[in-house]
Amino acid sequence: MTKTLLIDLDGVLNTYSGNYKDEKIPEPRKNVDTFLKKLSEKYKIKIFTVRNKKQTLQWLIKYNLDKYICDITNIKEPYASIIIDDRALKFNGDFEKTLLEIENFSPFWKT
Numbered sequence: 001m002t003k004t005l006l007i008d009l010d011g012v013l014n015t016y017s018g019n020y021k022d023e024k025i026p027e028p029r030k031n032v033d034t035f036l037k038k039l040s041e042k043y044k045i046k047i048f049t050v051r052n053k054k055q056t057l058q059w060l061i062k063y064n065l066d067k068y069i070c071d072i073t074n075i076k077e078p079y080a081s082i083i084i085d086d087r088a089l090k091f092n093g094d095f096e097k098t099l100l101e102i103e104n105f106s107p108f109w110k111t
Contacts, residue, residue: 002044003081006073009049009056011086013065017109025051025059036068046071048083 010016013036014026039045045068049056053072060066076083086107091098 002042004044004046004077004079005039006046006048006077006080006083006085007039008083008085008087009047009051009059011107011109012084013047014059016086018107022051025055028063028065033063033065033068036065040068043081044070046073046077046080048073048076048085050074 007013009025010020012029013032014028016026036045047056047060047069049072053074056072057066060069060072086109087105089098089101089105
């Protein structure tokens with residue numbers, strides 16, 4: 001069975017830097033096509049985003065990335081093997097350490 005990856009659109013696949021606009025999805029990040037191509041050889045890729053599904057699909061088509069994607073969703077699916085997101089922490093089993101990480105958290109594009 002092929003594993004599924006959920007990949008966030010804003011801040012991961014594109015150049016989002018905190019200035020969210022409903023009407024405009026930022027340009028793709030450099031080498032995103034190579035990244036998605038490599039992943040798609042081993043995984044099913046679903047885009048995880050709060051954006052409009054039709055708008056997201058149009059963006060993927062515009063940049064010829066749709067061929068790597070099997071779906072677009074706003075639902076965190078329980079069977080996803082990995083979630084790639086610019087605003088996520090990996091829980092390591094230690095609540096105290098996780099609390100510190102939360103207090104000091106900043107997405108990479110803010111640093």
